[in-house]
Amino acid sequence: MYGLVNQAMKDLVTSKFGSDKWSEICQKAGHPPDDFEAMTSYPDTLTYSLVGAASQILGASASDLLRAFGDYWVTFTAHEGYGEIMDMFGKDFRSCLKNLNGMHGHMGAMMPQLLPPRFQVVETSASQLTVHYFSTRQGLAPMVIGLLEGLARKYGDTITIQHHPKDSRSDHDEFEVQFQG
Amino acid sequence: MEITFHDTALDSLLPFSFVTDHEGRVLFFGHSLLKLFPGLELGAPYHSQFTRTRPDLGNLGSAPAALMGELLILARLKEVPSGSLEVRLRGQVSRLKQAEESYLFALSPAVSDLKQIPQWGLEFSDFPLGDPIFDFLMLIQGQRNAHAKTEAARARLAWENRVANLLHHIAVTSNELTDASQAFQLTIDAVCRELGWDVGHVYQRIADGQATLAPTGLWHGADLEKYRPFRELTARTRFREGEGMPGRVLQSRKPIWVDDVRKDPSFPRRVALEALPSCCGVGVPVLVQGEVVAVLEFFTERPPEGRNYLSAFFEILGVTVGAVVARQRALDREKEQLAILAQASKMSSLGELSAGVAHEINNPLTAISLGAQQLEKMISDPSISQEMVKSAVARLHRSVDRISKIVSGLKMFSREASGDPFLETPVHRILEETLAFCKARFENAGISLRYEPVKEDCKVECRPSQISQVLLNLLGNAHDAVESSPGPWIRIDAVDLGASVEIRVTDSGPGLAPALAEKIMRPFFTTKPVGKGTGLGLSISTNILTEHHGKLTYDASCPNTRFVVSLPKIHPTR
Numbered sequence A: 001m002y003g004l005v006n007q008a009m010k011d012l013v014t015s016k017f018g019s020d021k022w023s024e025i026c027q028k029a030g031h032p033p034d035d036f037e038a039m040t041s042y043p044d045t046l047t048y049s050l051v052g053a054a055s056q057i058l059g060a061s062a063s064d065l066l067r068a069f070g071d072y073w074v075t076f077t078a079h080e081g082y083g084e085i086m087d088m089f090g091k092d093f094r095s096c097l098k099n100l101n102g103m104h105g106h107m108g109a110m111m112p113q114l115l116p117p118r119f120q121v122v123e124t125s126a127s128q129l130t131v132h133y134f135s136t137r138q139g140l141a142p143m144v145i146g147l148l149e150g151l152a153r154k155y156g157d158t159i160t161i162q163h164h165p166k167d168s169r170s171d172h173d174e175f176e177v178q179f180q181g
Numbered sequence B: 001m002e003i004t005f006h007d008t009a010l011d012s013l014l015p016f017s018f019v020t021d022h023e024g025r026v027l028f029f030g031h032s033l034l035k036l037f038p039g040l041e042l043g044a045p046y047h048s049q050f051t052r053t054r055p056d057l058g059n060l061g062s063a064p065a066a067l068m069g070e071l072l073i074l075a076r077l078k079e080v081p082s083g084s085l086e087v088r089l090r091g092q093v094s095r096l097k098q099a100e101e102s103y104l105f106a107l108s109p110a111v112s113d114l115k116q117i118p119q120w121g122l123e124f125s126d127f128p129l130g131d132p133i134f135d136f137l138m139l140i141q142g143q144r145n146a147h148a149k150t151e152a153a154r155a156r157l158a159w160e161n162r163v164a165n166l167l168h169h170i171a172v173t174s175n176e177l178t179d180a181s182q183a184f185q186l187t188i189d190a191v192c193r194e195l196g197w198d199v200g201h202v203y204q205r206i207a208d209g210q211a212t213l214a215p216t217g218l219w220h221g222a223d224l225e226k227y228r229p230f231r232e233l234t235a236r237t238r239f240r241e242g243e244g245m246p247g248r249v250l251q252s253r254k255p256i257w258v259d260d261v262r263k264d265p266s267f268p269r270r271v272a273l274e275a276l277p278s279c280c281g282v283g284v285p286v287l288v289q290g291e292v293v294a295v296l297e298f299f300t301e302r303p304p305e306g307r308n309y310l311s312a313f314f315e316i317l318g319v320t321v322g323a324v325v326a327r328q329r330a331l332d333r334e335k336e337q338l339a340i341l342a343q344a345s346k347m348s349s350l351g352e353l354s355a356g357v358a359h360e361i362n363n364p365l366t367a368i369s370l371g372a373q374q375l376e377k378m379i380s381d382p383s384i385s386q387e388m389v390k391s392a393v394a395r396l397h398r399s400v401d402r403i404s405k406i407v408s409g410l411k412m413f414s415r416e417a418s419g420d421p422f423l424e425t426p427v428h429r430i431l432e433e434t435l436a437f438c439k440a441r442f443e444n445a446g447i448s449l450r451y452e453p454v455k456e457d458c459k460v461e462c463r464p465s466q467i468s469q470v471l472l473n474l475l476g477n478a479h480d481a482v483e484s485s486p487g488p489w490i491r492i493d494a495v496d497l498g499a500s501v502e503i504r505v506t507d508s509g510p511g512l513a514p515a516l517a518e519k520i521m522r523p524f525f526t527t528k529p530v531g532k533g534t535g536l537g538l539s540i541s542t543n544i545l546t547e548h549h550g551k552l553t554y555d556a557s558c559p560n561t562r563f564v565v566s567l568p569k570i571h572p573t574r
């Protein structure tokens, strides 16, 4: 994954737990505690081992960390200069979701190694939609929950999410999003 | 001919393009082009709907076939909320169908910044994935983001560097100071100047038994008229622990930030800052052994970045400045104690002296009484000449002079002299006045006192009574050392070395054992029996001589016991 992702992880951990904790995490993951090059692609295994080490050192489950990370990603990218791009992909939560594939697709122009996920959004009623999440990677579903929550907050929506993990019934994760009020 | 353009792959790949017949009449518009220019008309020639800026109209017609292989730029005005603006499209023409002669104008909007896209009423989803112009803009944006990030990091680094340098500067400069007020002023000046704070002020803890902070006259940058009310109110405002920003710093012993003091109910002085547009404040504890002795406060109309870093800086700053306060306190305490000790030791040597002094006074008194008897006789003897009377009276005067000299010397000796001015004083006078106190005492003890007269013009700049004290102490030590030895003697003399003078007190003793010589200058060290000496004589003498930029040394090279007092002729701080 691109350095932007790892850097966001670093910023999240240092802002919440301090830079000493991040150094410990890096040490455990066998990586120097330097900044990451946002526009350089790093092996996925690095990201996974950072999450694993963070989970051990901070005493939080990997899925809680990924969820917090997803939520943080929305504010982090805005702060790193991608806010305008995101704004141009949708004026509200729904349109933004529908444009996610296009946005990640366009993102490939600046990040040629990008391997983005694919989403399919199905509106099931006026107050409900289902997000189908397809990825070549494993175990990132909790991050999608955080991302959806962060995105909803950004547009002032209150949502509840029900996660249907992939199983024998379905080959991908599904998220049922219910709008409140 | 029937082409449903939006059914074709072209519409999704080239949504800003259109198709014409061989005369340029538009058959189809791409959907994003129609979204951009809702007024476009099917069937009308493209050149009546667009201005063509490339290629040059002069040598080419507007027939699509003639434009093939050229860079094509078309423009059209677009109505936007702020008026109208020209939107350009770039691309090229190619033949779409041979038989019916239709032409594809494959175009893309000429955008140079992603921000133009929403201004034109378009969204990113109106561009096809892989559109070269759009991709290029994304690429640029990505570079820009990365660049901004490095720029921000660089600026941040430079700023952190400046803060660190500032701390270093304050630490080094204040390290030479022993005056806390000076250190406070230096600190608030430097912080305001280097970090762009508008106003700095110092609250100081006062010794009232309770934790109270009182304002000081130490300010930076508050001369401006707009800060006058604040300055005046501050001068009248004290804080107890927990009250106001300074009081909360006193309580927490940590820097405390107030985003906008004008709006903070726990900032009682806010009324005096209401005229400002905004005012961020920070209170910084000055710590001595974990205790707040003062609070530095800073204010600025522009809230500063990097608070975490600044807080850490302020914490260290408080301890650094605290070190000066601690140093000043220690010095004051030391001075005070030394003054008390010096006085005590003087009093005790005074006691020792009184016996000798009584003897000193006894001699002239006897002379006076004899002289008076003589005069009495002379009055009744008419053969006595005026001259003889006069000389007898003169003898009386001399004796009285001698007594008053001793008494005034005694007075001078007993008072606290550490604040006296340094006076140019002949060395012989110091020696003679000193000896006047103890001559008789030595004689009584059978110690022979040898005094080598010193030249009149040999002078030193000193506090004479303090030097007398030093010499008396040395003479007293010598007295005690040789008192019970056979054939005791003590010699006092002075050597003029040009820039300095050495006064030497030598006694008939055999010198000190080397181990003793090393310890002898330490405070409370004494070789005398318990109750006889305070052990402070030599260390107080050393202090007196340090103030004189002189020194007291033991001369191990002398076969007898010899102490040497060296004094510069001119006191260097003058």
Ligand code: HEM
Binding pocket: A001, A002, A004, A005, A077, A082, A083, A085, A086, A100, A104, A107, A111, A113, A114, A115, A116, A117, A134, A135, A136, A137, A140, A143, A144, A147, A148, A151
């Ligand atoms: C401007 C905002 C965004 C940017 C710049 C961005 C960029 C990226 C990048 C760089 C990756 C790493 C993929 C790689 O390096 O191969 C990624 C992955 C991902 N993004 Fe985004 N993204 C943005 C917004 C979103 C949003 C709003 C969602 C909401 C659901 C989302 C969902 C994901 C997911 C789930 C992944 C994980 C990859 C996977 O599942 O295989 N992204 N994105």
